[in-house]
Amino acid sequence: MKKQTRVVWIAAVLALAAVLSAMYLLGRLASGTGSSPSTPVSSPAPDEGRRIKIGFANFTNDVQFPQQVKQSIEQEAKKHGIELVTADNRLDGATALRNAERFMTEGVDLVIEFQIDERYGNIIMDRLRLAGIPVIAIDIPMPGAIFFGADNYRAGYMAGTALGNAIKSKWQGKLDRLFMLELPQAGPIPAARMQGQRDGLESIIGAVPEDRVLHLDSKSTFDESKRLVEEELKKLSPGLKLAFVNMNDDTALGSLKAVQDAGRAGDSLIVGQNGTEPFLKELYKDNATLVGSTAYFPEKYGEKLIPAALMMLKGQPVPPYLFTNHVFIDKNNVGQYILRDK
Incomplete structure (x- = not known):
């Protein structure tokens, strides 16, 4: 009987704590000192007649x-x-x-x-x-x-499936290395763009073993991507089939310049993200290395x-x-x- 009383007492204390916690949160929300995860705190509307x-x-x-x-x-x-x-x-x-x-x-x-x-x-x-x-x-x-x-995963998946189809058509689905020009400091949501590209690619040609994947911190720039890819290419035997998925078009163009300078453009396929004019101009030249880019229409x-x-x-x-x-x-x-x- 004592054990049952103790259980009831503990349950009552926990229930009271939950009620007080809820009252505190509601008070913060009502006073503007707290916010729900999906509804940012907003400032009062600007005074009538004042320029926003x-x-x-x-x-x-x-x-x-x-x-x-x-x-x-x-x-x-x-x-x-x-x-x-x-x-x-x-x-x-x-x-x-x-x-x-x-x-x-x-x-x-x-x-x-x-x-x-x-x-x-x-x-x-x-x-x-x-x-x-x-x-x-x-x-x-x-x-x-x-x-x-961006709808990051969807945008990535679109590019990944296009890359997979290009590999299937040009190399009968054979792939020796997958370069992933990433941006880890941007967090998990932009990382979904990279995951989408890999998932889309693998949906066409099958799983790419992790020991064939190179994860590179591109810093989201042309120069850093070019430098990193150049370093990795020196370690790889000639003739390997290489695919590149990218955080954006700048990293894609950096990858392109690296494989061109190394004489490996014919063994490389690249997709971009953003659909920017410099990338599209290269694509318009009928560049055999560039597969395409998912456009975001920043304009x-x-x-x-x-x-x-x-x-x-x-x-x-x-x-x-x-x-x-x-x-x-x-x-x-x-x-x-x-x-x-x-």
């Missing part, structure tokens, strides 16, 4: 894809009469944090964040949340921010980002995930897209 000010911190201003993202946001902000404060995160988390702090001092109403380092995402979001500034994160999620960008990002930002500032509901459209561009349809933004 939005901060946009770009991934980097030195690569075409984020350059096009920036241009599209600038164009859309101008169309809506928004004051846009811009910054360059320079592929660096610490720089992104400084930029976020500057946005706070300049009194922005909302921040659009495009930054590479997952480790700084929590810090940046904590600062902005305490300041009551809502956030939209581009391509790389940040905790508590609305996400806009259209602003058309979705700015309206979503305005809805948030008006207190209107916005889905926690907003995806861009994807199309896989290869030699058969590249002519439809090569001049799409002209």
Whole structure:
């Protein structure tokens, strides 16, 4: 009997603790000092008649894809009469944090964040949340921010299946090495892009043994990818069949330059991600090494980002995930897209 009483007493204490915890959380949410995982804290709408000010911190201003993202946001902000404060995160988390702090001092109403380092995402979001500034994160999620960008796994899978079909057609499904030009510091969501490419490839030609896979930290740049691939090629015997999956088109073009310089372009097949103009121009030349690239249409990002930002500032509901459209561009349809933004 004593044992039953003790069990009932413990259960009552646990139930009371759960109720108090729930009351505390609801109080935080009601007061604006806490947030649910899918609903970022939003700041009050700007005063009537005051011009809305939005901060946009770009991934980097030195690569075409984020350059096009920036241009599209600038164009859309101008169309809506928004004051846009811009910054360059320079592929660096610490720089992104400084930029976020500057946005706070300049009194922005909302921040659009495009930054590479997952480790700084929590810090940046904590600062902005305490300041009551809502956030939209581009391509790389940040905790508590609305996400806009790639449907990473699907975009990767599209490229992977195209690569698998190319290997099946050109090499009868034989593959000696798979190069994966990754970006581990960006975290698990962009990593899904890489997983999608491998899964798509393996759905066509079968599993690639791990001892034939080279995982390389591309830093998301042409130069680093080229350097890494050059180093690995020196270790490999001539004549091996090589396939390359990439974080973006810059790493794909870096891989392309490396195999061309090494005289191994004929034994290589490469897919990209983003569908940027430099990649499409190479593809349009009927380059036998490039299979194609999944397009993200960065020149259209602003058309979705700015309206979503305005809805948030008006207190209107916005889905926690907003995806861009994807199309896989290869030699058969590249002519439809090569001049799409002209």
